[in-house]
Amino acid sequence: MNGDQDVTNNRPVALVTGVGRTVGIGAGIAARLAASGWDVAITYWGGYDERMTWGPDTGAPEAIVKSFAGRGLAVEADLTDPAAPAAIFDQVEERLGPVTALVMSHAESVDSGLFDTGVESFDRHFAVNARASWLLIREHGLRFKGAHGTGRVIALTSDHTVGNLPYGASKGALDRITRAAAHELAHLGITSNVINPGPIDTGWMTDQVRDDCLAATPLQRLGTPQDTANLVEFLCSEKGQWINGQLLMSNGGFA
Template structure:
């Protein structure tokens, strides 16, 4: 096989809108304090048209509450780098096995073409426990939302997108396989571990279709779920003395969506700011 030539000077000069003309679906973009919102803003700032998925009833049932979808949408629109990009939002309960494929189709239709980028950021919060506390309902709920829905989204994305370069899938994992594990969130840790484990297999499956598949572990991120002494104790375990903020993993995820990351696939990448476990 011949060696590829060095990039030309023109190719080395980075486009200020590297995702102009691309389309993206970001799931779990329900709150302005969350990672999904930060990822959507970054993709939009890079020029992409973005569909923001939300499931307000989930967040409304959590201690942090829900944002109005129109407020999240307006925040992402304000960050758009391309005035011609489409920024759209819509609901979906990903616990329903029919919703992932329907959502991918709806997002593609709303953005005017097949999706290039899928960021499966959503997750079931709470409804979990230790080994002694978990039951079949907890396990099934986390399986349905955290893992099954992600695989069905990837399947629909691969089926609807014509083969060709520029396809991207980014999934989200957690620190379940690192020191200390997550003994208080067994169901969540189990399903997030499954996504990390399947990353390489999905990558090998989709590489010939021009789609890269990577999974990001964002580490502890301040999404408004912890306060007080517990918050300060976590912050002290970062060399910088601060938590990760939603835009920290969002910068990595947005870069993975660009052509510059076209050689990166099948990887589980941590973005933890040196967090000491």
Template sequence: MTRKSALITGVGRTVGLGAGIARRLAVDGWDLALSYWHPYDQRVNGTTNPAAEVQELIPELEALGSRVIALPGDLEDSKTPGELVAAARMELGTLSGLVLSHAEGVDSGLLTTSVKSFDRHFAVNVRASWQLINAFALQCNDLGGAIVALTSDHTVNNLPYGASKGALDRIVLAAARELGDRRVSSNALNPGPVDTGWMTEEVRRDLTGRQPTGRLGTPADVAGVVAFLLSQDGRWVNGQLIKADGGFSA
């Protein structure tokens, strides 16, 4: 039986959404290409040794039966997206899954955002995502594939991140129509607030109090939805902006 293979972006931390999705896909029998960029995790997440985190994750996934390759790449560089897809395909064969879980995310508002920050957010969150989708679709075979992009509706005091995620949504939903003849499904997934290490205790208490479930989402919660959308059973879901957030947005 031919194994499925997927490229997951933004897998730089063991507690992140990308890592959670990788774990679930490994259980489901996928081979995985993991992209990451250490300087971002150091600059934004304060990760002291990001290289160790990626190296810790790989044997965990391999123990679940996956073939795993790690691909560093700065998605602010316009050459990187095509190189990532090409490298993943060379090692794992034709890709049938693309998960966009990377993001540039630095809080700033309408009056405090710099042009440099604005441009970087759009380069990483929008331009690179479009290029990854483009390269992925072009390499798909007759069986097609599935795209899932993680999005957000956090915009207040978060101008460049929120605006770039809004642009990402439109690209992903357009892909559902434009790539339909290639048998490629494309959906955007908004998981709501998930504690991947960025929350303070005050933020955690506030968000938990606003959750009808009485708890915050976890990477495993998000991964289950992504795994379904990538599966053959989930392919009929197409062109949707899905809120799988435990009722946070209800």
């Protein structure tokens, strides 16, 4: 936690999941919200980055939290554990207060297709991308204490499926869960939307993938974490209140 900040302020609290790397989309979102008046809690899971080609970004969660303008908290949590969402909310409420905005940027993403996907990998993708997201949204609804119309749920999705079967399928489930929340949390005044940011290079792109994405994007540049963070900031603001139950494409026209 960033202990140098005033703990008596009235800044609303945002919980942003999947913030394990300084170059990630989650880190960009968390920093943008912190700069625009939110206290921000982040979650991360070092075990995931250790399995990925980019490797762990040692000390990144603590550095991200330390950079916040307001109070911050980093919580390490394995979202394959069904008990993790409630435990996360317990820690955030104890240290920062009740959550107003839940932004889910966590993901399990390991490429495999119809024939080479293992059952264990398939189940892990659904546990992290779909089940944990459902449990986080449910926890948010059970605990929400804010004024009607101020609550937010935002999820990041993808339409990538070919050669990435369990990731794409579980993200499809995430879309349905999040959009259903727009109706099932309506009595609480919580809006719920999904953002598809398109391909954003946070260290995973090969030269060929980068060239292909550039060729398919009318603006002739790759998306950045800041592009997604700008939309999240707007949706979390009072001006974004009327956008609800939507799957928003924020990808520069990528086709």
